[in-house]
Amino acid sequence: MSEIREQLVYSEDHEWALKVEGNVVRVGITDHAQNQLGDIVFVELPEIGAAVEAGDSVGTIESVKTVSELYCPVSGTVTKVNDGLEDKPELVNDEPYEGGWMFEIEVDGDLEEALAGLLTAEAYRAKVDE
Template sequence: MSEIREQLVYSDDHEWVLKLEGNIVRVGITDHAQCQLGDIVFIEMPDVGFEVTAGDSVGSIESVKTVSELYCPVSGIITKLNEELETSPELLNSEPYDNGWIFEVEVSGDLEKALGKLLSAEDYSKEVE
């Protein structure tokens, strides 16, 4: 069974979102997603300053099995990347919720409304059963 953390919200595309300070959120892939992908060997991330719309493809994740699109679950501007993933993409497998986070976004518009469109931990759990 995959780990699902209560304090996060989730997208249908298996990304998680953690609210930080102000309108900033941190995004990564779920434990379920990394299990499905297998050993991750490369990640293509968006550029800092890139403006995104919720649901946009912003990069890709390459594993030994497949290449999967990386989507942004909220609209806003990419403000920070986890540069450690450039040399250690395996962090997405070993620590998907901690050191394996992918990028941060300054959400445009109403943050609570944007997060409200995503799945609670309970709803996400039902989706991946």
């Protein structure tokens, strides 16, 4: 069974978001997603400074089984990427909610409104249990 954390919000595309400070959220893929992908061998992340819209493909995640798109759950500007994944993409498998986070984004507009459009832990749990 996949780990789903209560303090996070989730996208339909299996990304999670966590408010870190101000209007900035940290984004990664869920434990469920990394389990589905298998052993991750490469991660392509968005460029710092890139303006992105919610639902945009902003990178790719390559595993031994497949290549999957990385989607942005909110609109804004990319402020930081997890450079550690360049040398250790397996962190996404080992620690999807800690060392395996993908990028941070400064949200355009109202943060709470942007996050309200995502799934709660309970709603995400129901989705993956379907």
